[in-house]
Amino acid sequence: MSGTTELTLGDLGERGIQEKVFQPRYGLTEGFGDDSAFLAEVKSPAELVATTDSCPTPLVNLLGEPDLYHAGWLLATINLSDLAAAGAEPLGLVVNYTLPKATTVREFERLLEGVDACCRAHGTKVAGGDIRDGAAMQLTATAIGRCAPGSRLGRSGALAGDRLLLVGSPGYLWAAALLATGQATLPERDRDEVWHRACRPTAQLKAGRRLATTGLAHAAMDVSDGLFATVRTLCEANGLGAAITEDFELDAPVASVAEQSGLTPFALAQTWGDWGLVVVIRPGDVDQVKKTLREEGIAAQEIGELTTDGQLTSGPENEPWQGIAQERFSATSWHGGELSTLITEVLGDGRNPRVHGTGNAVYGS
Template sequence: MTSETPRSEPVSAVGEFGLIERLARRLRPPDQDVVVGIGDDAAVVRLGRGRHLLATCDVQVAGVHFLANRVDPFALGRRCAAVNLSDIAAMGGRPTHFLVSLGLPPETPVAFVERLYEGLAQEAARFGADVVGGNVSRSPVLFIDLTLLGEAGDQVLRRSGARPGDRVLVTGRLGASAAGLAVLAQPGLEASEDDRARVLEAHLTPTPRLLEAGAIVATGGATAMLDVSDGLAQDLGHLCDESGVGVRVWAGSLPVDEATRRVARAAGRDPLEWAVGGGEDYELLFTARPEAVEALIAAVGRAAGTPVSVIGEILPAERGRWLVLPDGREVALGVRGWSHF
């Protein structure tokens, strides 16, 4: 922006992932101890024999990710923690320590920040993590930027391990977070108290799938994993990009619960659109050899009681990326996930 800065297009024109790619090109290759750098859910650094350090960060900004004057600070704290915990789950790791960086307008009530911290600390404690440091700064806009460290043993699940013939699996339910967002955006929406509570919880305080991830890693049967944050279509795109493969997803097999279907009907929307394109479900999306599927489903059920659905299959890259609609038509699986710009 000074006179030396070359004029260039704005970041909104290249998008979140275009920008990350351009920035990553400016970095020297990471040190030898870095097993996974930019481009996965968390960085992975070798600590010693069979031991890895994980690190991830994620920020929530007022006016972008939440409305400061309408959000419950305790729930916001829980959500901020959960989003980062989900990234550690996605690598098959165990969360350990949070650093909390807060940007606060000077007029922010102290009680708001205290409740936010309580929510954050409670969600961290639920999964065995604590807060070891951080930073507060004045800022014109409220933001909460968390860094979460974690540990993993020998097996770290990356996005790049999927191979043709693998099945595609997902934990829990898809689209409920998008339904919750619709309920927030349209307070007059016709929906029962129960449905409303169910989808709002999915949106506001998602449960990070750490128990499930632990069970998935323990079976040794998964080949790749990430969490559904940008939306199924976009996150599957990341997995296909990193693994160098194609995919076929069966729309009829996508797990969409009844509450989400009813809210979609009331909003005049197709629940499939939310399941494929809606983001922030924070479910685990993973791949496995067909012969490992049954044991994976059983292990997750035993460990956490969470359903696992088989929703598609990995293809060679040249076969493309497809969504098989309930009526049998195949449509190209486009990037309809949530983009930050």
């Protein structure tokens, strides 16, 4: 080891990591060190749900800020976002870290800090986990939650005529990418705000729970692989189509980035990384839902309607929706992509105002 600040996980070994890193951070957690982590005592009837997801290298890390805090925050967000789609209250997270021995203790602590901070922001905690050494970093977590009996949301439950609401403010992550690669500029304050939102996406737990327990939502899915993939999957699960608006509202700085980059708001709103939630609402409930969310300070916009024809269309002319979706095990799998290729594929070349792309990651309806 070359000095205290450069201490690595390999220097500590598993027992050292346990003693020097986990014990100070999690030692007061009930059941710390036991073979199974203690999640919660459930005293009233509940439907339990669980979700597990790995975390890709955060785009903000690829854009030049190597702090593992972002990866930790994202790892928690990805998993909590799936609980949001179920309308669940989180009971805890268990985390599984594979890290190279050369990872410094400081880097690892930043990673843990990011996970912990995101959990705190959502009123939950890391209950336990596991660490092992491996050639490449791999971050996986599982989030466990509870739903009030009968309130659990899934992908099915939608009817033709139902409205789709997008909860959350889309476009921040890829606006940050466009700013970082010089395709747009903003005043420093706005730029900082976009960057901050890109680094700290929010799982829509509060909205999901509120709409589930009130019975206002009938199905939900988070936007993990792009809006097109989410809407397509919701439609497939219900045997329906969807007519999507192209009039998307973006927050002012994001709208400015879109305009400077030659992209429509619709194009930028279709990307991923902001962990919005698409919720299926009965037409008569739309105003009530908007009011409910507004009271909670949660952004939401109506983005379309479910149809019987099985097609995915967009805009006033109901043209076929040419959306983009990242897909794993494809030639353009996100996990293997280069930054420049990704930006081009996700957002086009900036001259075409319509999102399009090439390769396996792009689907027509």
